[in-house]
Amino acid sequence: xxxxxxxxxxxxxxxxxxxxxxxxxxxxxxxxxxxxxxxxxxxxxxxxxxxxxxxxxxxxxxxxxxxxxxxxxxxxxxxxxxxxxxxxxxxxxxxxxxxxxxxxxxxxxxxxxxxxxxxxxxxxxxxxxxxxxxxxxxxxxxxxxxxxxxxxxxxxxxxxx
Numbered sequence: 001x002x003x004x005x006x007x008x009x010x011x012x013x014x015x016x017x018x019x020x021x022x023x024x025x026x027x028x029x030x031x032x033x034x035x036x037x038x039x040x041x042x043x044x045x046x047x048x049x050x051x052x053x054x055x056x057x058x059x060x061x062x063x064x065x066x067x068x069x070x071x072x073x074x075x076x077x078x079x080x081x082x083x084x085x086x087x088x089x090x091x092x093x094x095x096x097x098x099x100x101x102x103x104x105x106x107x108x109x110x111x112x113x114x115x116x117x118x119x120x121x122x123x124x125x126x127x128x129x130x131x132x133x134x135x136x137x138x139x140x141x142x143x144x145x146x147x148x149x150x151x152x153x154x155x156x157x158x159x160x161x
Contacts (some may be wrong), residue, residue, distance in 0.1 A: 040110060063084070104129075122159055
């Protein structure tokens, strides 16, 4: 221990001084600055719904991150009120169902390279037809469909509120 003390002896009486930088921070937030949304962990720029409004929407609802949905399907179920958030990664071409009504399939994700298929039917399809890839959506009480092959799943949305 004395060898260490001898080696650092010159530094023991050293008094560090604080830097004399300007204490004022004039960085103003621009519209291009992205804030981390607390539920999904995504950085969102040009957020249309305020964080307070989003907190109110999720207040009495079970929030489930996209990657966790797969784990919940193994044991637990997604019954009751629940919600998730995802980024539109890919938009499929419009299709026609067996009943003659239009629908489309989107791929949504949380920017971890894994995506989930989301089937949009009814007024959900009509209202969101023109949304662009990169748009972030909050999805409430979607239908969850297990894939016939493998352990995958998809979500179905029939009405937009």
